[in-house]
Amino acid sequence: MTTTHPYVPEFKLTDAEREKVLLEIYTRLGQLSPDAVSAGQMEARGGLKDLERNLDAVVDIVRRTVPGHIEPYLAQFLEDICNRCPNQGPSAHCPLRFSGTCSLFRYPETIVGATRDALGEIDAARRLS
Numbered sequence: 001m002t003t004t005h006p007y008v009p010e011f012k013l014t015d016a017e018r019e020k021v022l023l024e025i026y027t028r029l030g031q032l033s034p035d036a037v038s039a040g041q042m043e044a045r046g047g048l049k050d051l052e053r054n055l056d057a058v059v060d061i062v063r064r065t066v067p068g069h070i071e072p073y074l075a076q077f078l079e080d081i082c083n084r085c086p087n088q089g090p091s092a093h094c095p096l097r098f099s100g101t102c103s104l105f106r107y108p109e110t111i112v113g114a115t116r117d118a119l120g121e122i123d124a125a126r127r128l129s
């Protein structure tokens with residue numbers, strides 16, 4: 001069931017840190033699939049602009065999840081992101097997830113890996129400041 005409650009981030013990023021995480025994700029996705037970062041795909045439903053709107057939730061999920069299999073991440077994407085997404089319909093069905101055109105579910109390993117590495121650099125920079 002879709003909820004209208006906004007996501008409340010556990011870990012707050014500064015604007016610069018947010019840009020760093022997004023840049024890491026876009027760089028890796030661009031290497032993996034240049035089409036994913038094309039202007040048309042960025043703006044499409046389920047594209048990377050949607051991912052930007054869900055970045056806080058992705059960051060929290062990556063921070064709280066022990067690295068390993070992708071399934072625990074996917075389960076939390078469904079719970080914390082899909083349940084707030086307007087693209088998800090009744091019975092938790094999402095046509096974009098079903099057709100493989102939501103970037104979050106099409107490239108989860110790349111998005112999780114890029115986010116984790118960027119957060120590692122962010123944490124290191126915070127310790128030094």
Ligand code: SF4
Pocket residue numbers: 045046081082083085086087088094095096097102103104105
């Ligand atoms: S899979 Fe569907 S419901 Fe989930 S984030 Fe993507 S577009 Fe939204």
